[in-house]
Amino acid sequence: xxxxTQTPRYLIKTRGQQVTLSCxxxxxxxxxxxxxxxxxxxxxxxxxxxxxxxxxxxxxxGRFSGRxxxxxxxxxxxxxxxLGDSALYLCASSGTSGGARNEQFFGPxxxxxxx
Amino acid sequence: DAKTxxxxxxxxxxxxxxxxxxxxxxxxxxxxxxWYRQIHSQGPQYIIHGxxxxxxxxxxxxxxTEDRKSSTLILPHATxxxxxxxxxxxxxxxxxxSEKLVFGKGTKLTVNP
Numbered sequence: 711x712x713x714x715t716q717t718p719r720y721l722i723k724t725r726g727q728q729v730t731l732s733c734x735x736x737x738x739x740x741x742x743x744x745x746x747x748x749x750x751x752x753x754x755x756x757x758x759x760x761x762x763x764x765x766x767x768x769x770x771x772g773r774f775s776g777r778x779x780x781x782x783x784x785x786x787x788x789x790x791x792x793l794g795d796s797a798l799y800l801c802a803s804s805g806t807s808g809g810a811r812n813e814q815f816f817g818p819x820x821x822x823x824x825x
Numbered sequence: 826d827a828k829t830x831x832x833x834x835x836x837x838x839x840x841x842x843x844x845x846x847x848x849x850x851x852x853x854x855x856x857x858x859x860w861y862r863q864i865h866s867q868g869p870q871y872i873i874h875g876x877x878x879x880x881x882x883x884x885x886x887x888x889x890t891e892d893r894k895s896s897t898l899i900l901p902h903a904t905x906x907x908x909x910x911x912x913x914x915x916x917x918x919x920x921x922x923s924e925k926l927v928f929g930k931g932t933k934l935t936v937n938p
Contacts, residue, residue, distance in 0.1 A: 813859075
């Protein structure tokens with residue numbers, strides 16, 4: 711089975727721009743979660759999508775948004791980029807509808823640099 | 826906030842067992858303990874999870890105390906490729922069946938030759 715894929719792997723943007731990151735989950739997985747990782751704050755949960763619906767949301771401003779398509783692929787968007795948005799953005803997929811035992815499998819991440 | 830406490834760093838000699846401790850004194854009865862690791866600049870990798878009983882897989886063993894307030898991840902024969910940050914996570918279940926992982930700062934394990 712192919713793993714979680716994220717595109718692009720690296721991205722450089724300037725302040726004020728917007729960016730869209732893409733995540734393709736493992737085949738058959740319906741839940742996709744997004745995380746932000748920075749040296750200062752570590753790994754922080756952004757949001758989770760299941761069956762095209764956002765089920766859970768972390769404590770991030772509204773500039774961070776996401777969506778999920780019918781094939782479970784997901785995108786996240788960050789508008790009006792700030793320097794502090796420079797981070798590794800990780801996507802994780804899981805297979806069940808919410809059972810406590812399901813594991814989350816992470817992709818390699820997208821490294822976003824905001825100049 | 827993360828519900829787990831881990832030492833910030835540990836060292837281990839190659840070929841020896843690495844024992845990584847984790848405290849989760851406020852864990853609820855239906856919460857699992859999960860371990861992930863992250864090799865530099867890669868996505869976290871699932872290692873193992875458990876509820877009450879000790880667990881073993883091809884990567885590691887997980888020992889959970891009887892009161893479930895702490896656990897230990899054991900890498901039986903550490904190699905240089907096991908150098909990574911290891912995260913101990915208690916699964917938080919939110920309303921609607923969704924779940925998220927709350928990562929602490931983890932333990933930076935360095936395996937030395």
